[in-house]
Amino acid sequence: MGLDIGTTRVCAIIGEYNENEELEILGVGVSPSNGLRKGVVINIEATQKSVLEAVEQAEQMAGREVETVVASIAGPHIEGINSRGVVAVNSKGREITQNDVDRVMEAARAVVLPMDREIIHLLPQEYLVDEQRGVKDPRDMIGVRLEAEVHLITASITAAQNLIKCINRAGLKVSEMMYESLAASRASLTPEEKEIGTLFINIGGGTTDIMLYLNGAPHYTSVLPLGGKEVSSDIAIILKIPFEEAEKIKIRDGFCLASMVEEGGEPVIIPGVGGRPPLSTDRNTICSYIQPRMTEIFEMIKKRVESEAGFTAWQSLGGVVLSGGGAMLPGTVELAQSIFPTAVRMAEPFGVNGLSREVCRPDRSTAYGLVLQGAQQALLQGPVIRDTRSRKGGGLKQWLRNFFE
Ligand SMILES: Nc1ncnc2c1ncn2[C@@H]1O[C@H](COP(=O)(O)OP(=O)(O)OP(=O)(O)O)[C@@H](O)[C@H]1O
Ligand SMILES: [Mg+2]
Missing domain, CATH: 3.30.420.40 (ATPase, nucleotide binding domain)
Structure with missing residues (x-):
């Protein structure tokens, strides 16, 4: 499920891959949002209520219950910076491996950030192998020096924590937080x-x-x-x-x-x-x-x-x-x-099956991009939706488990 918590409304979309491996939209829920100001939570209880309302609507339409969501994060606290990492290629035969790529990404992540900020996205722009620019995938190339140019997106830790708290209180777990526009552009560009x-x-x-x-x-x-x-x-x-x-x-x-x-x-x-x-x-x-x-x-x-x-x-x-x-x-x-x-x-979200008219609107592109991200995760890790409707029974237990985790 993609959960876009906006300043004016919360939008929840449930999607699932069908037998033809196409993403099908099963349910959409939208509720007015009253607990945010300029993209940031200022009232936990009001936001939790809006989340619950949108999620339950989407679940009802889909006939499924969802446990885990990919949620959007937004607000003027979000910032992007460009950074660069450099490492020596240390594998046998100087052939660049995934391990070298992981190390250079780690090196690019090493920027000085204020205590109250964290990196939420590390997005590679290009790699340089021995100063040769424009490499999109350096794996298997031969080289001595590997550089990565990356775009980092950072967010306020407390803004993210408050958002997660609202979602947890609504009985859901957050598998990933995604910057709103990254999700929307993923669905539209x-x-x-x-x-x-x-x-x-x-x-x-x-x-x-x-x-x-x-x-x-x-x-x-x-x-x-x-x-x-x-x-x-x-x-x-x-x-x-x-x-x-x-x-x-x-x-x-x-x-x-x-x-x-x-x-x-x-x-x-x-x-x-x-x-x-x-x-x-x-x-x-x-x-x-x-x-x-x-x-x-x-x-x-x-x-x-x-x-x-x-x-x-x-x-x-x-x-x-x-x-x-x-x-x-x-x-x-x-x-x-x-x-x-x-x-x-x-913008017009592409590749949509099922309830396409509900989703093909510019104000649904973030939630749809979040569903795309969640669906990709599910392909890698297994599905996150069940055919039961047990939220009501297990709500408090689930909430406590999430809250005290
Ligand atoms: N048909 C429409 N014509 C004009 N404006 C519209 C229409 N529908 C929605 N809006 C405007 O779009 C805005 C809400 O957009 P959107 O749903 O993308 O915001 P949000 O995600 O809630 O907020 P944010 O992303 O800033 O946290 C509101 O100001 C609303 O007035
Ligand atoms: Mg929005």
């Missing part, structure tokens, strides 16, 4: 797109994640503390209405590019609050509240990629791929297209 270079942008409710892929591997990771919630709260502040009403107006009538708003559409009714009578406006006006914030998000991303990753070769990039619920506003691709001088498309 082809190896060719990663090879020619792609900027992957996941606009969530509380955060926007950026991952720059070059030559087949991630080179830059960053998280902006802005997302779809800011868009709704701008509308709420301008119109002096509750956040929930602004959210409804955004989803029903929102556009993020003025030139795409059709003339003469239905009026937009703004509910009266505190005895005020309802007002009527048009979609163009609503768009004028949304477009500046979405423009700000894309411009901040472009600036970060140029200044922090030192990347300006937009013309040579394969393109920009957008995912996350915040990218679902009509006109988002076109607005991004006007800011990034390269092709822009919407």
Whole structure:
């Protein structure tokens, strides 16, 4: 099971390989999330409840019970850094073995981190054998010196622990934590797109994640503390209405590019609050509240990629791929297209069987990527789902076992 715990909703997806070795989606569960702020847990009990609700929905649909999940981790505490490791090849005949690869990866991991951070992903970019660049798999090559260039993704230890605690309390074990955008890009980018270079942008409710892929591997990771919630709260502040009403107006009538708003559409009714009578406006006006914030998000991303990753070769990039619920506003691709001088498309999870319509949405790509990861683990270690429904009976025992582990 993939469990994506977001700022606005929790999404659980259960998948299983069928007899043709295709991943089939068996169940999907989505619940509102009330215990997180900008991707980070701030209320254990509320998050636990949301997790339980989404998981039970997915289990009911699948008719299976799940014990172990691959969970997402997100938030502005996530950082990416590039590192390099060097070792001497010490095997017989100077033929590089898996052991040499493991040692060079360990060497690349040796970076000084603050006490409260840990490495959650160690992603190889390329290997150098005796200074020869561009080696993707050095095993069996002859060489004296082996170097690895890697991208490390680090996270706050306490943020990860709080997330695990919520999941454990909901009666589940965590087999792996995966950075949200790594999972979403895994489900949405082809190896060719990663090879020619792609900027992957996941606009969530509380955060926007950026991952720059070059030559087949991630080179830059960053998280902006802005997302779809800011868009709704701008509308709420301008119109002096509750956040929930602004959210409804955004989803029903929102556009993020003025030139795409059709003339003469239905009026937009703004509910009266505190005895005020309802007002009527048009979609163009609503768009004028949304477009500046979405423009700000894309411009901040472009600036970060140029200044922090030192990347300006937009013309040579394969393109920009957008995912996350915040990218679902009509006109988002076109607005991004006007800011990034390269092709822009919407993410669409690929290779899905079963409940494909439920999963083929930009805001499901993280959960689907987590399922892909879990399915790969299951292939290596055996399945993690059972045909029984015993959570209710064994819940507390399981919780205590997990909690005191
Ligand atoms: N159809 C839609 N049109 C416009 N916006 C939408 C639509 N559906 C969802 N959203 C917006 O998407 C955002 C939620 O996106 P998503 O589900 O990817 O976030 P999350 O995973 O909960 O948050 P985060 O990843 O930041 O922790 C909300 O701000 C919501 O308003
Ligand atoms: Mg998210």
